[in-house]
Amino acid sequence: MTDAERAAELRRAIREHEERYYVLAAPTISDAEFDRLMADLRALEARRPDLVTADSPTQRVGGRPADGFATVTHAAPLLSLDNAYSTEELRAFHERTCRLAGADGRDAPITYVAELKIDGLSIALTYQDGVLVRGVTRGDGVRGEDVTGNVRTIRAIPLRLKGPAPGRLEVRGEVYLPRASFDRVNREREDADEAPFANPRNAAAGTMRSLDPAVVARRGLAAFFYQVAAGGGETGSHEDALRRMRGLGLPVEPHWVACDGIEAVIAYCADWNGRRGALGFDTDGVVIKVNDLALRARLGATNKFPRWAIAYKFPAQQARTRLKQIAVNVGRTGAVTPYAILEPVSLAGSTIQMATLHNEQEIARRDIRPGDLVVIEKGGDVIPKVVAPVLDARPPDLLPWTMPRECPACGSRLARPDDEVVWRCLNGSCPARIRRSLLHFASRRAMDIEGLGEALVDQLVEQGLVADVAGLYDLEAPVLAGLSRMGPTSAKNLVERIARSRTVEFWRVLYALGIRHIGERAAQTLAAAFGSMDALIAAPAEAMRAVRDVGPVAAEAARRFLDEPHNRELIERLRAAGVPMAGAGPAPAAGQPLAGRTFVLTGTLDTMSRDEAERAITALGGRVTGSVSRKTSYLVSGADPGSKLAKARDLGVPVLDEAAFARLIMNP
Numbered sequence: 001m002t003d004a005e006r007a008a009e010l011r012r013a014i015r016e017h018e019e020r021y022y023v024l025a026a027p028t029i030s031d032a033e034f035d036r037l038m039a040d041l042r043a044l045e046a047r048r049p050d051l052v053t054a055d056s057p058t059q060r061v062g063g064r065p066a067d068g069f070a071t072v073t074h075a076a077p078l079l080s081l082d083n084a085y086s087t088e089e090l091r092a093f094h095e096r097t098c099r100l101a102g103a104d105g106r107d108a109p110i111t112y113v114a115e116l117k118i119d120g121l122s123i124a125l126t127y128q129d130g131v132l133v134r135g136v137t138r139g140d141g142v143r144g145e146d147v148t149g150n151v152r153t154i155r156a157i158p159l160r161l162k163g164p165a166p167g168r169l170e171v172r173g174e175v176y177l178p179r180a181s182f183d184r185v186n187r188e189r190e191d192a193d194e195a196p197f198a199n200p201r202n203a204a205a206g207t208m209r210s211l212d213p214a215v216v217a218r219r220g221l222a223a224f225f226y227q228v229a230a231g232g233g234e235t236g237s238h239e240d241a242l243r244r245m246r247g248l249g250l251p252v253e254p255h256w257v258a259c260d261g262i263e264a265v266i267a268y269c270a271d272w273n274g275r276r277g278a279l280g281f282d283t284d285g286v287v288i289k290v291n292d293l294a295l296r297a298r299l300g301a302t303n304k305f306p307r308w309a310i311a312y313k314f315p316a317q318q319a320r321t322r323l324k325q326i327a328v329n330v331g332r333t334g335a336v337t338p339y340a341i342l343e344p345v346s347l348a349g350s351t352i353q354m355a356t357l358h359n360e361q362e363i364a365r366r367d368i369r370p371g372d373l374v375v376i377e378k379g380g381d382v383i384p385k386v387v388a389p390v391l392d393a394r395p396p397d398l399l400p401w402t403m404p405r406e407c408p409a410c411g412s413r414l415a416r417p418d419d420e421v422v423w424r425c426l427n428g429s430c431p432a433r434i435r436r437s438l439l440h441f442a443s444r445r446a447m448d449i450e451g452l453g454e455a456l457v458d459q460l461v462e463q464g465l466v467a468d469v470a471g472l473y474d475l476e477a478p479v480l481a482g483l484s485r486m487g488p489t490s491a492k493n494l495v496e497r498i499a500r501s502r503t504v505e506f507w508r509v510l511y512a513l514g515i516r517h518i519g520e521r522a523a524q525t526l527a528a529a530f531g532s533m534d535a536l537i538a539a540p541a542e543a544m545r546a547v548r549d550v551g552p553v554a555a556e557a558a559r560r561f562l563d564e565p566h567n568r569e570l571i572e573r574l575r576a577a578g579v580p581m582a583g584a585g586p587a588p589a590a591g592q593p594l595a596g597r598t599f600v601l602t603g604t605l606d607t608m609s610r611d612e613a614e615r616a617i618t619a620l621g622g623r624v625t626g627s628v629s630r631k632t633s634y635l636v637s638g639a640d641p642g643s644k645l646a647k648a649r650d651l652g653v654p655v656l657d658e659a660a661f662a663r664l665i666m667n668p
């Protein structure tokens with residue numbers, strides 16, 4: 001086989017497996033085998049640069065970050081759709097369609113195609129002779145931005161179409177962030193002390209506007225296509241167009257259905273309103289389109305909307321309740337964040353009594369005051385948020401909320417550097433901060449000390465048994481055995497697990513220290529670049545900044561942390577305790593936070609149904625089983641627990657009450 005033939009064969013195989021993995025979600029080879037194919041192709045292309053083609057799978061992330069995006073005028077405008085919020089409006093749409101079509105809807109039912117509406121960012125792609133040449137955002141519908149470099153990094157989007165392709169093909173669809181990617185991205189942002197994205201749509205839109213394709217590639221965007229805008233398929237049916245796109249290797253959301261008449265459409269909408277939570281992405285409704293393209297052409301468009309389609313919006317999962325109080329939480333870096341304590345209210349099948357409030361500015365901007373009647377909303381996340389106060393119902397004497405000036409945990413004065421949104425407790429021995437830093441240190445992606453959960457950490461801090469993370473290595477089983485909910489067996493197990501944490505890779509230690517702005521990825525690249533704590537301590541900030549994934553802010557934060565005598569002392573005590581302070585180690589891929597963990601549920605949870613709890617666990621990679629055994633990682637115990645609770649205690653399985661469970665899934 002010649003090099004050219006070998007390159008073509010590798011590309012064909014890689015494209016096929018990319019489609020199986022990213023489009024069909026049905027891989028037939030392991031990740032390692034896939035990586036080997038890519039490595040072979042990279043090696044071959046490195047040896048024979050003359051054989052590199054623009055549509056090669058190795059060329060997804062091209063050159064340097066862009067300076068900006070060029071504006072492009074769409075060949076045909078991307079119209080938005082008229083909305084329907086009720087079945088009555090859907091029936092009215094149908095009657096209008098029948099009237100305009102000159103058909104009697106009862107005798108010759110109009111066929112519609114119902115598709116799930118993806119909550120993402122609209123995009124138009126152009127393929128020339130089967131090769132992806134351009135990706136443009138919807139923009140204002142007439143003009144969008146050329147984001148080709150970013151689109152190329154999305155693995156679900158083929159750089160070359162399968163089979164015989166038309167000379168020029170334009171397709172339209174939606175780029176979105178799957179929930180699993182969204183959760184991972186937000187965890188990484190929180191680790192790095194950056195503001196999390198409010199929802200997957202914002203995250204997708206923000207990502208596509210990034211000027212650095214390497215950033216886009218890491219986020220894990222996906223896409224679905226729903227329209228052939230040019231390049232054949234102007235006649236026939238919409239169904240055919242969807243099948244044709246699939247045949248060309250383009251991802252199409254698979255749950256679409258052809259419906260005869262509007263009642264079948266209404267049933268489809270009702271069905272998906274009930275089970276949309278089980279999808280791996282956010283959908284906010286159903287798009288209904290006339291199937292017959294010739295009829296579509298006759299129906300035409302108003303100056304705003306096509307007459308042959310409508311978007312049905314699912315009813316918002318909202319409720320109103322009284323905001324009893326705004327309380328604050330102290331994080332490990334001392335960040336003080338407000339949250340809402342609510343009059344319990346039922347929403348989408350569960351009782352809600354807590355909600356997020358982002359930060360002080362957001363509360364002021366939305367003018368949310370303690371005592372207000374507020375609207376709360378549940379999106380894809382398990383934890384709901386406060387949307388707005390109901391101003392008409394505001395009692396006359398409510399005062400705006402003000403951030404406390406003192407730390408609720410230690411009483412120190414809170415500080416807020418000028419350029420920041422967040423107030424902080426700067427006291428390094430603040431019990432709330434010690435508590436959070438112990439939990440972070442022990443977390444699975446840091447030192448992975450299983451069993452060191454909230455209830456136990458609370459006791460360790462309250463009883464003064466541990467004053468910082470190094471103190472964990474001095475703990476002895478007899479002392480632990482005396483704590484509540486601990487017995488000799490679980491105490492002995494915990495001491496063993498703490499001892500075992502001495503075998504983790506150095507980058508995890510770096511991450512576990514909880515340095516502001518140093519998330520998992522920065523810890524991995526710093527460890528790989530410097531190889532030891534001593535080398536890092538000796539390194540100037542400029543040297544750290546030169547490392548990939550470490551920006552000036554993170555480099556400065558790491559430098560400040562390492563210059564602090566108190567932190568240096570902590571590092572020396574960890575070193576003396578046998579915690580590794582050197583080693584580049586392989587940088588593992590970021591897995592799901594609860595992967596490998598098994599949960600058993602017992603009793604009734606107040607704030608979520610059994611189903612929701614299970615979904616939350618599985619969404620984070622955990623597993624739910626029916627009975628408690630030694631292999632169970634956690635028992636989640638609600639009100640009126642069964643015999644499982646006693647069994648878990650016997651076996652030394654950690655027990656999470658509802659509050660602890662809620663915190664775990666909020667911050668796994």
Ligand SMILES: [Zn+2]
Pocket residue numbers: 330407408409410411412425426427430431432433
């Ligand atoms: Zn404090």
